[in-house]
Amino acid sequence: MSAKKIVLTFPKDKIDKPIVYKLIKEFDLSFNILKASITPDQEGHMVLELDGDKAEIDKAIKHLKDEGVNVEFLSKEIKVNWDKCTQCGACVSICPTEALYIKDRQTMEVAFDPEKCIACELCIRPCPPRAIEVHF
Amino acid sequence: MAKTIQEINEKIKKGKAVVVTAEEIIGIVEQKGAAQAAKEVDVVTTGTFGPMCSSGAYLNFGHTRPKLKAGGGTATLNNVPAYTGWAAVDLYLGATAMPDDDPRNKIHPGEFAYGGGHVINDLVAGKDVRLQVEAYGTDCYPRKHLDTWINIKDLNEAVLFNSRNAYQNYNVAVNLSDKTIYTYLGTLKPKLGNANYCSAGQLSPLLNDPYYKTLGIGTRIWLGGGIGYIVWQGTQHNPHAPRGKSGVPKRGAGTLALIGDLKQMGPDWLKGVSLIGYGPSMAVGIGIPIPILNEEIVKYTAVKDEDIVAAVVDYSDAYPNAKADVLAEVNYAQLKSGSIELKGKQVPTSGLSSYKKALQIAEDLKTQIKQGEFLLTEKVADLPAGESAPRFKPLKERPVKEGK
Ligand code: SF4
Ligand code: SF4
Numbered sequence: 001m002s003a004k005k006i007v008l009t010f011p012k013d014k015i016d017k018p019i020v021y022k023l024i025k026e027f028d029l030s031f032n033i034l035k036a037s038i039t040p041d042q043e044g045h046m047v048l049e050l051d052g053d054k055a056e057i058d059k060a061i062k063h064l065k066d067e068g069v070n071v072e073f074l075s076k077e078i079k080v081n082w083d084k085c086t087q088c089g090a091c092v093s094i095c096p097t098e099a100l101y102i103k104d105r106q107t108m109e110v111a112f113d114p115e116k117c118i119a120c121e122l123c124i125r126p127c128p129p130r131a132i133e134v135h136f
Numbered sequence: 137m138a139k140t141i142q143e144i145n146e147k148i149k150k151g152k153a154v155v156v157t158a159e160e161i162i163g164i165v166e167q168k169g170a171a172q173a174a175k176e177v178d179v180v181t182t183g184t185f186g187p188m189c190s191s192g193a194y195l196n197f198g199h200t201r202p203k204l205k206a207g208g209g210t211a212t213l214n215n216v217p218a219y220t221g222w223a224a225v226d227l228y229l230g231a232t233a234m235p236d237d238d239p240r241n242k243i244h245p246g247e248f249a250y251g252g253g254h255v256i257n258d259l260v261a262g263k264d265v266r267l268q269v270e271a272y273g274t275d276c277y278p279r280k281h282l283d284t285w286i287n288i289k290d291l292n293e294a295v296l297f298n299s300r301n302a303y304q305n306y307n308v309a310v311n312l313s314d315k316t317i318y319t320y321l322g323t324l325k326p327k328l329g330n331a332n333y334c335s336a337g338q339l340s341p342l343l344n345d346p347y348y349k350t351l352g353i354g355t356r357i358w359l360g361g362g363i364g365y366i367v368w369q370g371t372q373h374n375p376h377a378p379r380g381k382s383g384v385p386k387r388g389a390g391t392l393a394l395i396g397d398l399k400q401m402g403p404d405w406l407k408g409v410s411l412i413g414y415g416p417s418m419a420v421g422i423g424i425p426i427p428i429l430n431e432e433i434v435k436y437t438a439v440k441d442e443d444i445v446a447a448v449v450d451y452s453d454a455y456p457n458a459k460a461d462v463l464a465e466v467n468y469a470q471l472k473s474g475s476i477e478l479k480g481k482q483v484p485t486s487g488l489s490s491y492k493k494a495l496q497i498a499e500d501l502k503t504q505i506k507q508g509e510f511l512l513t514e515k516v517a518d519l520p521a522g523e524s525a526p527r528f529k530p531l532k533e534r535p536v537k538e539g540k
Contacts, residue, residue: 086185086407086419086490090322092474093330093486105472108491125247126323128187128409128419128488 004057005034005074007118008064010044019067020046027060028052035097035118047074047118076119077135080112084131091123091132138430144178145511153178155505157498158339158426158437165438170431173438179505179512180437182341183358183423183497186334186489187409189320190300190371191418192230193256193398196292197267199225204269205277211269213255213286220269224277228297229255231408231418241413245318251416254408256296259288260360261403294398296360296406300370302422304342304390305377305446308333308466308485310478313452318413322488324451328478331448331485336494337441337468341424342390344437346383348375350426352515357394358423358501361405363510364396369519374528382436386445386465390519394422405497421493423501427512441468448478458530 029052038044103111233252269282311324370391377389405421504510
């Protein structure tokens with residue numbers, strides 16, 4: 001079993017097709033939609049986490065590509081170095097997915113949910129003590 | 137019944153003082169009323185932790201053999217320039233200093249990965265730091281070059297000396313323009329994409345003693361994890377700022393100049409920070425105890441986030457161009473809720489000042505006082521307050537005509 005995060009970009013004419021639905025039907029995979037922005041007549045984006053047999057994942061990705069969907073792997077992993085983090089909260093309003101968020105509004109403690117992170121790296125440089133790291 | 141600082145200190149020495157944080161006192165005054173709270177509570181502890189650019193340290197690194205005079209020459213610590221315009225082996229290193237070869241904002245926004253604040257953090261962490269000095273040589277100080285590792289434990293003196301800290305309230309920064317801007321209040325997304333504030337609000341030292349009644353020159357404080365003192369009002373100290381409920385300033389107002397032995401401080405409380413597109417700086421931790429001398433003082437310390445109002449300022453135009461425009465006034469309860477409403481839009485908020493660390497500082501100071509390890513001091517002089525205090529004013533430029 002393995003898990004992979006992928007970013008899908010759908011061309012305009014493919015948006016209304018049930019491409020993602022087919023992933024469950026035809027391949028033995030489970031998936032999590034981490035982010036989706038699909039509006040009619042525009043390119044659509046989706047961040048998926050695929051879980052299942054490695055060979056099945058590869059087949060599913062081939063299928064997506066054959067359908068004209070652009071597939072990119074999220075091989076980067078974002079980590080917060082909590083020893084360096086000063087809990088200022090500057091990253092919270094920068095992060096587009098609320099992966100960085102305030103866990104407790106009483107103490108204003110900052111937390112990180114890697115499940116929601118799309119590795120956009122927008123938070124890296126605005127962090128004053130540079131506590132957020134990109135791992136490859 | 138009013139109390140004196142001596143009476144409170146006697147209780148502290150016996151381990152009998154009642155000490156609470158500036159957060160805890162809010163509920164106590166609400167429940168029991170100010171009169172009873174003033175009787176029961178002896179000390180309220182405050183805290184703040186955030187980037188404070190007007191910070192730095194002076195060091196005396198000891199004489200070399202033969203002797204060298206850094207004064208009039210140049211010196212760097214880990215490649216960051218330090219000020220040498222003093223006697224032979226004293227240096228001052230400012231938090232915003234950066235290496236001469238740092239590209240600054242040539243590729244905007246600059247990284248500013250390492251600067252004076254980071255050097256101070258390395259020193260405090262006990263790391264070796266490279267000191268390089270170029271001097272011109274005199275009969276009494278003949279040596280011209282020095283390149284050596286130094287360590288804080290070997291220095292004669294290492295003193296944190298900050299000319300402006302602990303701002304009493306601060307602006308909330310937003311960006312009305314249509315491109316991202318990079319400021320000392322963080323990265324501001326276009327068209328009101330976010331709003332950044334920088335104060336510990338109800339925990340902040342000067343917001344708990346708005347007229348500087350208990351704290352002043354000579355007050356012993358918690359500084360950078362060690363002991364420090366208020367030595368003067370900070371630069372730009374401006375007690376004339378407009379005030380709201382209970383005298384709490386609605387704009388940046390009072391400030392403090394602070395001093396303390398760097399050797400006793402800790403790397404968690406003096407952190408080098410890199411403000412993208414702006415420069416390096418240092419986040420400083422400060423905690424100030426407020427002796428509850430009477431009912432009036434306890435009322436001040438019961439100030440809560442809802443009562444503290446700050447000005448929202450556009451950092452794409454009003455701030456850089458020194459215009460007085462204020463977009464809105466919001467309070468810290470709203471700021472800490474995660475979003476504020478501006479021009480009909482929900483704008484996400486972020487702090488630059490760490491409330492969690494401020495709370496840890498207030499708790500640590502509370503523990504030290506309770507255990508009899510930290511005694512309060514009587515101030516030896518007041519900070520400027522009231523009508524007679526000097527006013528903070530802009531520079532009046534008098535252009536210089538060439539050839540005159
Ligand atoms: S990389 Fe992007 S999504 Fe992940 S935490 Fe940082 S800002 Fe949020
Ligand atoms: S910006 Fe950096 S230091 Fe501040 S809370 Fe986020 S990760 Fe921590």
